Amino acid sequence: MNDEARELDRLVGERTDPCGEQGDVEYLRELGSRASAGLVAAREQARTYERSLAQVVRALALTPGRNSVVQLVRLLDEHGPFGCSGADDRSIASLLAEAQQPADLAELFYDRSERDRLDEVRACLFHELLLRGVDVSAPRGLSSWPVVRPSWHTLSWLPSDLRPFETGSPFPSRSIRGGAGAAWSGLPSEGRLDPPTPRTGERAALTDIATRELHERIVSAPESGDVGHCAAWAFALDAPLDPALVPALVPTLPMGCVAGLAPTARFEIALRSLDDIWKILFSAASMGGGSGVHGAWGRRWTWQSLGGLSGAPPDASAQEVERRAKESTWFHFGCDAQWFQNEIYDYGIAALSPDRRRIAVLAVTDTD
Numbered sequence: 001m002n003d004e005a006r007e008l009d010r011l012v013g014e015r016t017d018p019c020g021e022q023g024d025v026e027y028l029r030e031l032g033s034r035a036s037a038g039l040v041a042a043r044e045q046a047r048t049y050e051r052s053l054a055q056v057v058r059a060l061a062l063t064p065g066r067n068s069v070v071q072l073v074r075l076l077d078e079h080g081p082f083g084c085s086g087a088d089d090r091s092i093a094s095l096l097a098e099a100q101q102p103a104d105l106a107e108l109f110y111d112r113s114e115r116d117r118l119d120e121v122r123a124c125l126f127h128e129l130l131l132r133g134v135d136v137s138a139p140r141g142l143s144s145w146p147v148v149r150p151s152w153h154t155l156s157w158l159p160s161d162l163r164p165f166e167t168g169s170p171f172p173s174r175s176i177r178g179g180a181g182a183a184w185s186g187l188p189s190e191g192r193l194d195p196p197t198p199r200t201g202e203r204a205a206l207t208d209i210a211t212r213e214l215h216e217r218i219v220s221a222p223e224s225g226d227v228g229h230c231a232a233w234a235f236a237l238d239a240p241l242d243p244a245l246v247p248a249l250v251p252t253l254p255m256g257c258v259a260g261l262a263p264t265a266r267f268e269i270a271l272r273s274l275d276d277i278w279k280i281l282f283s284a285a286s287m288g289g290g291s292g293v294h295g296a297w298g299r300r301w302t303w304q305s306l307g308g309l310s311g312a313p314p315d316a317s318a319q320e321v322e323r324r325a326k327e328s329t330w331f332h333f334g335c336d337a338q339w340f341q342n343e344i345y346d347y348g349i350a351a352l353s354p355d356r357r358r359i360a361v362l363a364v365t366d367t368d
Contacts (some may be wrong), residue, residue: 225288
């Protein structure tokens with residue numbers, strides 16, 4: 001607190017009650033004006049410090065070499081966790097995994113005998129490295145993390161090994177001064193199953209059964225990445241549905257994302273593998289419309305979306321979510337309905353459950 005702030009604090013403490021009793025409201029307004037101006041200045045000063053700290057942390061994390069990691073760990077030990085944008089634990093873990101050697105990270109973050117405040121960095125860093133294909137069973141300290149990690153931590157639900165459909169996950173390429181996200185791929189030419197036009201204009205006689213909880217689970221990945229507007233629906237089918245009939249069914253479902261779609265308007269849909277769906281959802285969560293929630297938490301919310309779309313129970317294990325996701329049939333679609341803005345991240349995902357008696361849909365548009 002500077003001298004001006006101390007003096008104002010003293011005056012407010014000493015004069016507020018007497019001025020109120022004496023009706024000196026003009027002086028109280030003056031004190032309020034001084035406090036308001038000081039608050040604006042303090043907030044701008046805090047933002048300046050946050051920007052500077054984030055830039056320093058980014059430079060240390062992305063400058064290759066063991067000594068860069070040593071100095072960053074020392075900064076964290078002395079002053080962390082920082083919690084501000086760009087210097088939060090998730091960002092630090094993501095930056096380190098991109099630029100530093102796994103052996104150095106294992107030694108300096110995991111192979112430590114003393115207690116510290118770096119568990120959140122460690123939790124995130126483990127999954128950041130895993131997603132990048134690092135053999136986490138090799139370096140000492142890193143290999144033992146799945147055993148000693150806090151069981152209560154949300155990330156502890158995730159598998160401690162990389163599942164086949166997670167390989168090749170997209171990541172941004174960053175430098176000290178900037179960076180670029182991974183390329184977005186639209187609907188592919190292969191696997192296209194566009195229904196013939198004109199399509200029927202009749203709505204399917206189905207009712208959305210998605211509860212609020214299910215809706216939140218399905219939209220977890222894109223919503224965590226703050227990519228725009230997301231919506232979800234789920235429909236119980238009267239009988240098992242042949243996957244070949246899904247492309248014709250989707251544009252007739254009672255969903256806002258296809259409302260008003262004319263029989264001859266563009267509607268494109270493609271059969272997709274689980275690997276493809278993973279990349280779409282993980283990209284949305286981890287990188288989103290800006291920096292997203294990075295790799296570790298992007299992984300967690302992508303698994304949650306997969307669970308909701310495939311019909312896994314809310315308390316399902318990762319193994320159960322994986323089984324259902326692998327046995328579901330996945331589709332990726334886009335159209336010219338008014339709900340979509342048809343920007344970079346506009347897309348729809350439909351999942352036919354393993355028993356083929358339920359279809360769930362996620363729709364994302366890049367514009368709020």
